[in-house]
Amino acid sequence: MARNFFVIIFSLKFLSWVIADQPLSITLIHINDLHARYEPVTATSKSEDCSEEPKVPCIAGYARVVHAIRSLKKKYKNHNPIYINAGDNFQGTVWYGFLRWDVSQAMMNLEPPSLQTLGNHEFDHGVPNLALYLNKIKWPVICANINTRNEPSIHQKINEGVVQNFLVNGELVRVGFIGVIYDKTNLTTNTGSVIFENSIVAVKCQAERLKRDGINKIVVVSHCGYAMDLQIAEEVGDLIDVIVGSHSHTLLWPNYKLNEYPYKNDIVDEYPKVIHPKIAPHRKVLVLQAYCHGKVVGAIKIDFDRNGEVQNWEANPLYLNEKYPQDNEINKQLDVWRAKVDEKSKVNIGKTKVLLEGKNCRWGECTLGNVIARIFRKSYAKKFPDQQILAMVQAASFKGDLQPGDITEGDLMRVFPFDSSVDIMELKGKYIRRSLEKAAILDRKKRFNFFQRSGFKVTYDMSKKENERVIDVHVFVKTGKYEALKDEKTYKFVTISFIANGGDNFTEISLNKQNHHVGPDSKDVIKAFLKENVITEVDVKTKKTIVNSCPYCEEKKQQ
Numbered sequence: 001m002a003r004n005f006f007v008i009i010f011s012l013k014f015l016s017w018v019i020a021d022q023p024l025s026i027t028l029i030h031i032n033d034l035h036a037r038y039e040p041v042t043a044t045s046k047s048e049d050c051s052e053e054p055k056v057p058c059i060a061g062y063a064r065v066v067h068a069i070r071s072l073k074k075k076y077k078n079h080n081p082i083y084i085n086a087g088d089n090f091q092g093t094v095w096y097g098f099l100r101w102d103v104s105q106a107m108m109n110l111e112p113p114s115l116q117t118l119g120n121h122e123f124d125h126g127v128p129n130l131a132l133y134l135n136k137i138k139w140p141v142i143c144a145n146i147n148t149r150n151e152p153s154i155h156q157k158i159n160e161g162v163v164q165n166f167l168v169n170g171e172l173v174r175v176g177f178i179g180v181i182y183d184k185t186n187l188t189t190n191t192g193s194v195i196f197e198n199s200i201v202a203v204k205c206q207a208e209r210l211k212r213d214g215i216n217k218i219v220v221v222s223h224c225g226y227a228m229d230l231q232i233a234e235e236v237g238d239l240i241d242v243i244v245g246s247h248s249h250t251l252l253w254p255n256y257k258l259n260e261y262p263y264k265n266d267i268v269d270e271y272p273k274v275i276h277p278k279i280a281p282h283r284k285v286l287v288l289q290a291y292c293h294g295k296v297v298g299a300i301k302i303d304f305d306r307n308g309e310v311q312n313w314e315a316n317p318l319y320l321n322e323k324y325p326q327d328n329e330i331n332k333q334l335d336v337w338r339a340k341v342d343e344k345s346k347v348n349i350g351k352t353k354v355l356l357e358g359k360n361c362r363w364g365e366c367t368l369g370n371v372i373a374r375i376f377r378k379s380y381a382k383k384f385p386d387q388q389i390l391a392m393v394q395a396a397s398f399k400g401d402l403q404p405g406d407i408t409e410g411d412l413m414r415v416f417p418f419d420s421s422v423d424i425m426e427l428k429g430k431y432i433r434r435s436l437e438k439a440a441i442l443d444r445k446k447r448f449n450f451f452q453r454s455g456f457k458v459t460y461d462m463s464k465k466e467n468e469r470v471i472d473v474h475v476f477v478k479t480g481k482y483e484a485l486k487d488e489k490t491y492k493f494v495t496i497s498f499i500a501n502g503g504d505n506f507t508e509i510s511l512n513k514q515n516h517h518v519g520p521d522s523k524d525v526i527k528a529f530l531k532e533n534v535i536t537e538v539d540v541k542t543k544k545t546i547v548n549s550c551p552y553c554e555e556k557k558q559q
Contacts, residue, residue, distance in 0.1 A: 021216060021308070022168040026175060027076035027301045028219070029069055030084040032246030033292035035092030035121070038062040038107055038334055041293050043263065043321075059319075060294040063326035063334065066111045068297040068318045070327070079301050080166050083111075086246035087119025087181070087223040090133075092293075095337070097413035098344045100125060101133035103337055108137060110330060115140045115162050117179035117221045119246065120189050125419055127151050127192040134158075142179030142221060145202035150193035160206055163215060175217045176210040178203055178240075180232075182224045182247055187505040190498070199224050200235050207239035216308030217241060225444070226250040226268065226289060230275065233285040237277025241310055242286045242302065248445070249292035254315040261319050266291070271315050272300060284310045295320060345410025350530025354537055356402040358415050361395035362447045363553040365545035368415060369398050369452025374539065375529045376422045376494050376522070377454040384492055388475055389424075390432065391494040392451040394439065394504055407530060412523060420496035422525045425516040427509065430487035433470055434508040440469045448553070449504060450545065456485065463549035490514070496522055 040061035042053045050058035073081045089104050090096055096103065118141060122130050131153035134141060144160040161178040183199045185191060199222075207218050218240045222229050225248035233243055252271035253261055261267065272286035290298035301314040318324070358368030377391035400415040439449045440460055459472040474482035475491070495509065497518065502510030519525075547553055 021214075021306045022171055022173045023306050023311075024166060024168055024173045024175070024217065024304045025079045025301060026166070026217075026304075027072070027079045027081040027299065028084060028242065028244060028288070029072045029076075029081055030086060030244050030288065030290055030298040031065060031069075031294065031296075032086035032223075032244075032290055033088040033119070033249050034062075034065070034085075034294050035088055035292065036090065036096035036104070037093060037293040038095050038103075038337070039093070040064075040322075041295070043295075057322045059321050059324075061320075061326065062107055062294060063328075063330040064320040064324050065294040065297060066330045067325050067327040068320060069111055072297065072299045072316075072318070076299070076301055082115075082164065083113045084177075084221055084244050085113040085116035086221055086244055086289075087117045088121045088246060089116075089119070091121040091124050091417065094345050094410045094413045095341050097417050098341055098409075099337065101129050101136075105133050105136040106333070106337065110333060112137070112139050114164070115142055115177055115179075115221065117141070117223050117246075118143050118146075118158070118181050119223045120182055120185040123185065123189040123191045123194075126190045127154060127194065130154060131157070142177060143181050144178050144206045145180050145183055145197045145199050147195035147197065150195070154194075160202075161210075163210075173217075174215045175219065176207075176215045177219045177221055178206045178210075179221045180224060181222075182228070184505075188503065190503075199228065200232055203232055204236045204239065207236055211239060217304050218308075219244060223247045226287075227444070229287050229289070230273070233275040233287055234277045235279065237275060237283055237285045238280035240285060241304070241308065242272075243288065244298075245287060245289040248289070250289045251291040251296065252287075252289050253296075253317065256315075257317075262321075271298070271317055272313065286310060286313065290317060341410075345408060345413070347409040348406050349409055349412060349527050350407040350534070351405065352402055352407060352535035353404055354535060354540055355404055356415075356535065356540070358398035358401050360557045361398045361452055362449060363556045364450060364547045364550075365543060366395070366398065366452060367540040368402060369393060369395065370454065371535060371539050372398075372416065372526060373452050374454040375526055376496075378529070379422060379519070379525050380424050380492070380494055386478075387492050388455065388477065389492045389494060390453070390455040390475065392432075392435070392453045392499070393496060394499055394506070395448065395450045395452065396504060397496065398452070412526060416523070416526070418496075418498065420498045420522045422494065422519040422522050423497050423500045423516060424492060424494050424519060425500060425513040426490050427493040427513050428487065429473075429485045429489050429491060431508045431512045432491065432493065433473060433485060433487065435506050436470045436473065437467045438506060438508065441466050450547070453545070457482065457543070457545065459546040459548070460550075461548050462553070 040058045043057045134157040140162045148155045166173045180199045183196045219242040221244045223246045229243045229245040251266045253267045254271045275285040290296045297318045299316045303312040356368040361369045373391045456475040460469045473485035
């Protein structure tokens with residue numbers, strides 16, 4: 001775990017007051033998973049650009065988020081408001097794609113939170129990018145289940161938690177906050193040498209530490225996802241009182257405000273979700289989460305008794321619909337940054353004559369994925385003209401569609417936002433097959449991660465059990481025909497560096513690759529191809545993936 005001691009937040013005028021246990025009311029104002037949605041978004045989140053869905057309300061946007069936070073702070077000014085950011089501010093739009101940590105810190109500094117935890121996407125562009133962000137902010141960043149000793153640029157920048165002090169009847173009352181992140185984050189993004197430890201163990205350890213110090217009101221700020229938050233509430237519910245959650249983009253909404261939220265199917269559970277843990281059934285643990293993309297700002301006033309038990313609460317999350325006011329100051333700042341984004345976004349880099357579909361890559365073959373895999377394979381074809389080259393890119397790389405017409409820098413950043421190099425290595429057929437099998441297993445978010453590929457074709461039967469779903473793999477040969485993949489044959493294999501190094505838990509590749517050579521930047525490879533080629537029907541007509549017996553896949557494609 002991070003070995004930093006808790007930061008104690010207090011005003012010097014409090015120093016002469018006695019620390020004691022008193023009843024206390026606090027108001028938690030919280031957002032999560034903003035994902036660089038500084039511009040308004042469609043209510044359905046099917047498009048980053050509101051103009052692409054003109055019949056759907058255009059809601060949220062950072063100017064509304066800040067207006068809501070400031071309004072809630074004012075409304076609950078006599079009830080100790082605390083603004084919490086639960087992580088994943090990075091990644092998701094061209095704003096972050098082009099301006100990275102800099103726009104993230106600039107927006108956050110316009111309305112600084114009292115504290116924040118880290119999300120998995122804060123690591124997407126590596127520890128150096130995160131370090132630059134941390135150098136520009138003043139509020140505490142808390143995360144108890146990471147060990148940063150091998151990453152000196154961030155080692156002193158992250159605390160296990162913070163203690164906030166409040167003055168009640170002439171005495172100081174302390175509330176502890178513990179940060180925690182999904183403990184498999186190292187498998188899904190670029191975490192460098194950061195070590196991730198068990199989230200439940202970390203929360204329990206820090207909560208016990210706080211209790212020993214006489215602090216009996218404890219809030220966990222979690223970037224672990226709703227399912228894990230419920231588990232934390234059950235297993236550590238004898239020690240903690242509230243969990244402010246994130247990561248799973250879960251909408252919790254109070255029953256008394258159902259008429260204020262128009263998309264009832266989005267609602268997963270009530271806000272707050274009240275857990276009576278089996279370990280201490282007399283206690284109440286409140287679990288919170290505020291959806292994603294700035295659509296909702298969570299808010300709840302909580303009354304504690306002197307023993308640290310939750311007594312009452314007033315839930316008041318806000319849905320930021322198209323009629324919700326915007327903060328003029330924030331809009332002026334957005335105009336400055338928007339000019340920078342527009343300048344970079346509008347540069348033309350190529351053309352496609354056909355739709356390149358990338359939204360449904362997790363549920364089967366997608367044309368955008370196949371084209372990019374083909375581009376990556378062709379980038380090495382001249383160097384190895386007499387060898388079979390297989391290329392694979394996982395579905396999680398692709399984030400949207402490209403419509404027929406010009407392709408701009410902004411388009412490419414939107415649909416293929418992550419940075420990697422295009423690497424070549426040698427890999428036996430059996431490890432390629434095992435990777436294909438793993439891609440056909442649902443992850444913890446109930447998604448597949450099908451590889452989009454070039455140089456071979458594959459057939460899945462999803463009615464079969466896990467690790468037996470790949471029923472046919474055939475590799476393209478120079479004669480224009482296909483031959484069966486041979487388990488013991490070594491193939492030239494092209495993929496992005498993230499996958500080559502075991503990203504998304506594809507360790508079959510990272511542990512068994514040989515003669516791994518790091519190649520050029522992935523976007524540079526794509527742009528070089530587009531400079532010389534227009535994408536046509538020929539590039540997308542060959543079907544390389546057949547997914548049989550998967551009603552779930554078809555259902556997801558329709559959503």
